[in-house]
Amino acid sequence: MPASEKTLEDLFRDRFGGGRDLLEATVPxxxxxxxxxxxxxxxxxxxxxxxxxxxxxxxxxGTNMVRIESLGYQPFKIDLGNLTPQESERESTASLARGMASELVASGREPLGFDLLMESSIPSGSGLSSSAAVELAFGRAMEGLWEGEPLDAVTLAKMAQRTENNFFGKPCGLLDQLAEALGGLAHMSFANPETPATEKLALDFEDYGYALVLVNVGSDHSALTNEYAAVPNEMKQVAAAFGKERLCEVDPAAFDERVNELRRDLGDRPVLRALHYWYENDIVAQRWEALKGGDIDAFLALTRASGASSAMYLQNVSVGGAPEQPAMVALGLAQRLLEGTGACRIHGGGFGGSIQAFVPVERVERFIAGMDGWLGKGASRHYRIVSEGAGYQWL
Structure with a gap:
């Protein structure tokens, strides 16, 4: 059988041998x-x-080693006898495997060696949280292979977040991991970080005449970890000025009274990023209510307002001082093609990666052709929301 026609199970047996029960994990x-x-x-x-x-x-x-291979990448191993963060593995897939193993062992499971082969249809470096999906896939695999109690979506997502923070070295929030663990369209509130509140909604944007299109702007944001880290760090500097850890704990009225002092002590950018937080957070609540009420026009108007706030106040569309501004150019080009319809905004952490557009269904083909003409074939993709989150099953 040609390699191109083989299933992932076939390829696993080719690489690692057969005769064993196989477990499958999938994460969107x-x-x-x-x-x-x-x-x-x-x-x-x-x-x-x-x-x-x-x-x-x-x-x-049957060993104490985990052997992992991802199609198209170099294989690696981790020794289950050492589950502490390794400086040499920072920002690597190996760090994600070691971190998730550490988390699963901490939950009471006995670590057992295994072989794992994975493939991904998630475009790399495009802001769709492929690293979170890999973390969750490792977590679900270990959950199934190692005896223990089932892990709910919140528990698994928090394990993955700690792995990314402590092993990979990226100070991310919980959005990526929890959204992928839950599946579907989900509203999440992190006021209580130990028990985030979640609500899901069965909604297809195309029922309202709009398609979700994400555009890879052609910039690899993997080299911009420091710029990404500065966003939460600067927001937390503002919170710390009030003796708090997070901006949700700060009274906006108290912030208003101390703006001049904060600008003097911290600089303008942390102040702007704090202003974005309160503005954007209000918009989230309004957009969720608009979706629940089926008011797509209100949702799109708020989407445009969110994009403006990210560009002007959060400042995560372009890297300061750099002449290259691929995401900003992509947003400008997308708006030309939309001609006043739909909406577009920066997507995910920012600093390259991807932009998000809600495109009238009848314009999708023209929009994708236009963006691909500027940014390269395959830059744009039409996506659908799927209901299933991170899961596993025995084959």
């Missing part, structure tokens, strides 16, 4: 529908699971 990508950098400050977000995924097949191997 996510689109940040609303809430740009609000989650880590205790705010609200809306996430949508997408119809692209990380797909893994695995089996126990």
């Amino acid at each position: 990508a996510r689109s940040e529908i609303a809430g740009n950098h609000t989650d880590h400050e205790g705010g609200d977000v809306i996430g949508g699971a997408l119809d692209v995924q990380v797909h893994a097949v695995c089996a126990l191997n």
Whole structure:
């Protein structure tokens, strides 16, 4: 059988051998529908699971080693006898496997060696949270292979967040992991970080005449971890000035009274990013109510307002001082093609990656052709929301 026709299970047996019970884990990508950098400050977000995924097949191997291979990448191993963060693994897939193993062991499971082969249909570096999907895939695989109690979506997502924070080295919030663990279209509130409140809504944007299109702007944001980290760090500087940890704990009226002092002590950008937080957080609540009420026009108007806030106040569309502004150019081009219809905004953490557009269904083909003509074939993709989140099953 040609390699191109083989299933992931076939390829697993080719690489690692057969004769073992196989477990399959699948995790969707996510689109940040609303809430740009609000989650880590205790705010609200809306996430949508997408119809692209990380797909893994695995089996126990009778050793104390985990052997992992992702199609198209170099394989690696981790020793289950050492589950502490490794400086040499920072920002690597190996760090995600080691971190999730540490989390699953901490939950009371006995670690057992296994082999895992995975593939991904999530475009790399496009802001769709492929790293969170990989974390969750490792977590679901270990959950199934190692005996223990089932893990609910919130518990698994928090394990993945700690892995990204402590092993990978990225100070992310919980949006990516929880949206992918839950699946569907979900409103999440992080005011209580231990028990985030969640609500799901069965909604297809295309029933209201609009398609979700994400555009890869052609910039690899993996090299911009420091710029990404500065966003929550600067928001937390403002919160710390009030003796708080997160902006959700700060009274906006007290902030207003101390603006001049904060500008003097912290600089203008932290102040602007705090202003974005309160503005954006209010917009999340309004957009969720608009979706629940089926008011797509209100939703789109608020989407445009969210995009403006991210660009002007949060300042995560372009890297300061850099002549390259791929995301800003992509937004400008998208608006030309939309001609006053739909909406577009920066997507995810920002600083390159992707932009999000809600495009009238009848314009989708022209929109994608136009954006691809400027940014390269395959830059744009039409996505659908899927109901299933991170899961596993025995084959």
